[in-house]
Amino acid sequence: MRDRLKIPPTKSALLGLRRQVKFLEQGHAMLERKRELLTRLVYERLDQYRKLRVEVRDGLKEAYRWLALAQMRMGSQMLRQSALGLRPAIRLNILPRSSIGVEYPAVEATLLPLQPVGLMWTDASFDETRARLAQTAVILARLGEAETALWRLLDEQRKTQKRVNALKYNVIPRYRATIRFIQSALEEEERNTLFQIKVLREKGVGA
8 A cells, every 4th residue: 555645746736635635534524424323323223123023023923823723713725715815904105215325115014904704614813813914014014124224224334434444544644644745845845945045145155
């Protein structure tokens, strides 16, 4: 890695580098702020994701308990026949959403009224199973949104952290090192010029 940029040591270059460093420092501050906001969002989404996972686990456990009961009371064949042709129990609507420039799908899940079943020999446990599964499907939709948003936020957070580190430990230090080098070169040139002027004056006085 080079310590400084390959730029000729001129006053105009020095002024340009100072402006660029100021711009880079502002960019670094903005990225640092973005990283902090992303980190906060990641923790919020992670907390939501964990809670939804627990809800889904409990919902599926209860739904399958009712399904086992319905299967015991109605039998597998009647259960399959009763489920044929049933309309969906939920309505899904997926919309784009964005947080701090990170896009992810927002899932809206709505419970629909359960379609009546006209077959004989159906049991109340069948309707309870359908209701429990539909409720769990709504939570699963929310879990899917939370998981997708979480992974995309994490990915953006990692990219932002890399940019912050690159500016802080590589780009800005190289610009500052170049500025110091040019300042030193210009000061040395100024000292040489003053020395030459002094020598010329002394020669003029001696003549």
